[in-house]
Amino acid sequence: MFNKKLLAVLVVLALTAHSNDALFCLSCTATVSPRHCHTLQKCEDGKVCFTQRYSGINGEVLYDTGCHTPSICSKRTTQHLVKSLSHNPAYPHTEQCVECCSSDACNHKGCGSPDYPTRRGPLCFNCQQSVDPTFCSSVQVCDENEICHLHEEVEFGESIFVQSCSQKHICDSGSPYVFGKRSTERCLKCCNSDLCNGECAAVTTTTTTTTTTTTLPTTTLQYSSPFDCWEIFHNGFNTTGIYQIYPWGPGKKSIDVLCNMDVDPKGWTVFQWRHPLTENFTRNWEEYKNGFGNVSGEFWLGNEVLHLLSTAHPTQFYIGISSTNGGSWYEKFDNMTVASESDNYRITLGNASGTAGDHSTQIDHAGGMNTLQFSTYDRDNDANPNSCAANYKGGWWFNYCHYVFLNAARGFSYAETIYSNRISNMSSFNSSILMITRMY
């Protein structure tokens, strides 16, 4: 079995306690303007929000944003950055500005970039499902007539939080969210200031449902309609194999997935498997969205399912690769999310650990994939003037273009660099596995 050697790896998850004092900063790379960045990062103590403006390959103005130590804005550091960027082939032109600020999302207008529209609603957390509203890292600016909204459902004993912009009348009309007799709404919050829907502390409305006499199906399973392989594992199934999950919720359509119960922490939902590289991975946007291949062979599970699973719970991401000369490596990333289709399935990755090397998150490099949108040959969302997906014949989170690319076409020798420093081309690529599980 793949990566058996690696099963004994202990992962220590450092769970960061939520602090009300934490500074939130917009965190994106290569955006045309910071105000178009929809990812919010909770900074470590002592860090500030930064904006960095520079010229892209065609001379277009681009911005990176995020948390950083204030030293990035010191004169000496700025000069050093200008020097290092000008030697990076991805950024032939020098950086133009680095600016710091220290209030929530203040870097949405850093380095002289355009501010949010003057007529706008609040900046709100925007997550369709999260196990804790403080884990939400996606934001959007609401329309003028909208407010920030947060509500909690309890389903099968688990709390699920939904955060979004909503019409004001949603709050005026009480509770519009009733998802059947198994749901009890707990927290419903409507508020009208930036980032006010990040937690449930101030509950504006509480509704209590009356006890239902409906007899629920008797079952010994903890999760009768498992959402993912994590729930299947916690239902007591600890053998790697194909199982049925309900990513769209109980009573909705189910799909077959490969659950990996070998790698710790067990309960991984596999979303890509390649070996022996016979499946065609040169597919269009819709095929990558909905998935293709055979779940008992080689496949891509689908970006839509990946989005649903990775945004419902804090998610750990695993990349496993092996080469034809017998080498195998893995890398794990904390806090992985894949945004919705409206954000072109943008991927976000947290801290990395493993043996393969963190070539996916090198934010200042042209080939890192962290915070990037997905591209296919018919949907070009990369930073390259050409289409990376068309040139390299597979869908991926391309930048300009890649350090890691595990969906390359078989026999396509031009697709060099399958995994930077590990697998240099298709002829030495033996297998890959991509999978996710809950961090806790």
Ligand SMILES: [Ca+2]
């Ligand atoms: Ca392009």
